[in-house]
Amino acid sequence: MAFSTTFHPQTDDQSERVIQVLEDMLRCSVLDFLGPVAYQLELLSELDRIHDVFHVSILRRYHFDPTHIVPVEEIKVRPDLSFMEEPVQVLDHEVKVLRKKSIPLVKVLWRNHSSKEATWEPEEAMKQQYPHVF
Incomplete structure (x- = not known):
């Protein structure tokens, strides 16, 4: 897969x-x-x-x-077979520069995932959803 x-x-x-x-x-x-x-x-x-x-x-x-x-x-699997991902820590910061704007990103390590499965997420969205990680 x-x-x-x-x-x-x-x-x-x-x-x-x-x-x-x-x-x-x-x-x-x-x-x-x-x-x-x-x-x-x-x-x-x-x-x-x-x-x-x-x-x-x-x-x-x-x-x-x-x-x-x-x-x-x-992993708490809900009756509809969905689950909530929990971030463990922020591994890195980066700014993605587009033509007319810059987007701050953070590399997030998720619970039950290895560090090579960490994902880049918009920093602002992560701060709003998971302020305890920062």
């Missing part, structure tokens, strides 16, 4: 983070092969509201890494 805004311009940073978390949550085994292009996966009982059949184009080989293990209870 290596989505990027290059090929999916309708996605935003929040969608990218959701995709990353879903990738982490789908670290599981194949239960059944449903033809050449669909797999039925064995999911944890806590994920019983997620559809368990996936097209092969969104799956990729996984190489085990113990840092990827995130207990499901740490």
